Amino acid sequence: xxxxxEEPGAIRLAVTASPAxxxxxxxxxxxxxxxxxxxxxxxxxxxxxxxxxxxxxxxxHGGNLLGAPLLEVQVRELGVLLQETGSPWLSVHISLxxxxxLQEARQRGRQPSALDLGPHLEAFFFRVRALREQLGVSxxxxxxxxxxxxxxxxxxxPETIAAVLEATGCSFLLDLSYAQTAAGxxxxxxxxxxxxxxxxxxxxxxxxxxxxxEDGRPVDAxxxxxEEDFALLDxxxxxxxxxxxxxxxxxxxxxxxxxxVRLKKELAWRK
Numbered sequence: 463x464x465x466x467x468e469e470p471g472a473i474r475l476a477v478t479a480s481p482a483x484x485x486x487x488x489x490x491x492x493x494x495x496x497x498x499x500x501x502x503x504x505x506x507x508x509x510x511x512x513x514x515x516x517x518x519x520x521x522x523h524g525g526n527l528l529g530a531p532l533l534e535v536q537v538r539e540l541g542v543l544l545q546e547t548g549s550p551w552l553s554v555h556i557s558l559x560x561x562x563x564l565q566e567a568r569q570r571g572r573q574p575s576a577l578d579l580g581p582h583l584e585a586f587f588f589r590v591r592a593l594r595e596q597l598g599v600s601x602x603x604x605x606x607x608x609x610x611x612x613x614x615x616x617x618x619x620p621e622t623i624a625a626v627l628e629a630t631g632c633s634f635l636l637d638l639s640y641a642q643t644a645a646g647x648x649x650x651x652x653x654x655x656x657x658x659x660x661x662x663x664x665x666x667x668x669x670x671x672x673x674x675x676e677d678g679r680p681v682d683a684x685x686x687x688x689e690e691d692f693a694l695l696d697x698x699x700x701x702x703x704x705x706x707x708x709x710x711x712x713x714x715x716x717x718x719x720x721x722x723v724r725l726k727k728e729l730a731w732r733k
Contacts, residue, residue, distance in 0.1 A: 465496070465518065465550070473699075473707055473729045476521055476666075477722060479503070479511040480712030486719040487514065494722060498523055498708050501543060501552075508546060519548035521666075521708065528589045529557035537596050544599060552593075553602035553635045553666065556626055558586055558617050573612055590630045602665055603632045607640035607682045608647035618644035620658035627663050634663035636704070638694055639670045639682050646680045652694055661702040669695060669725075670710040684710050686717045692728065 465474060476496035477483055486492045498521040499508050512520050522544060532540075544552065559574065560582055567574040594601045603626060608618040616622050618640075627634055636659065638652075645655035671691050673683030687709075695707070709725060711718055 471703075473704060475722070475725055475729055476706050476708040477718075478708065478710045478712055479507070479520075480718075482712050482715045482718050485715040486722075489719060491726075492719045492722045494709070494726075496521055496706065496708075499547060500525060501527060501540065505543075505546075508543070512547065519550060521706065522547050522549035522552050524552055524554040526557045527554045528586065528593065529555070529560075531585075531589060532593065537593065540593075541597055544597060549599070551600040551602050551633075551665070552597065553604055555604045556586075556606050556617065556623060558583060558606075558622075558626075574615060579616070586626075587629055590632065594632075601630075601632050602635040603627060603630065604635040604637055604668065605640050605644070605659065607637070607643040613647050613649070615647065618647060620655065624660040627660055632663075633665040634660060635666045635668060636661075636664045636698075636702075637668040637710075638691065638698065639668070639672045639684070639710075642672050642694070643680045643682050653697055656694075656698065656701070661698075664702045664704050666706045666708060667695075667698065667704045668708050668710050684712070686711055686713070687721055692724070695728070 474495040476498050477494040479497050479499045483497075493515075496518055497511050497515060499511055501522065501524040508520065524540075540552070558579055563574065563578050563582070567578065590601055590603070605623050606617040608615055623634075626632075641656055641659070642652045645652045648655060669687065669691070671683070671685040671688050672680040673685050675681050707725070707729060709718075709721060711721060
C-alpha cells in the first residue's frame, strides 16, 4: 500500500482531525501530510476534513470497534466510510476483555488472568478475520494501555500483544502513550517495555503524552508532548520503521501548531 507522492523510506506525519486543527490550518507550516478520522465522527465532518487534503486518503481509526460483535449494518457503514476516506487500512484496539469479566474480577478482589479470557480470545480473532475479509482492507491492531488498577494485566502483556498479531496476521499500530502507561503497570522503563513488543510489525505510531494519577502512575490522557516523548520517539525510530506517525493531540490550537512544526522537523531527519 502506498500514498500519493510518497518518498521511499520517508515517514509521513498525520494529525487527528479536530476543531483545534481547523483553527491552525491557515498556517502552511502546520499542515501535516495526512489526517486521521474516527469511525464515530459525523459523516459531514469526515467530508469536511477530506476536502482539506483532497489528493490524500484519510486514515480511519475505529477505537474499541471490535470489543463486541458487529451488526451487518455496522459492517456496511464501515464499507461506505472506507470508500469515502480512501483509507489504506482500518486501525482498531486490541480489545480482549469483556467488561463483565473485569467487573467479576474486581468484585472478587483478584487479578484478571489469561484464563479469564477463555472463548473471548478466539472470538476476538474471529471478529478480526471476518471484518478484514468483509471489508477487503488491512487491519492494524493497537496495543492496550493496561487495565486501570491492575498491575501486569494480560491485555498489555507484550507476549499477549505479539501472540495476537501473529495469530491474526495483522500489522501493528503502536501507541506510545499506551506503551508508557502499560510500562508503568509492568514496572518497566518505557524502553524496556517497548523492546518486548513486536516492533518489526509496526506500520503506524500514535503519539501523545500520558497524564498522571494522584499516586504518580501514568494514565492515557492525550496531553501535549514533553521532551521525554520526543526522546522516546527518537529511540523508537532507531528500532523500527513506521510508515506514519500520527499526533493524537487536539486541545490547545497554539500548542498543536507548535507540536506539528517540531514533528515535521524531527521526522525529516532520516535515522
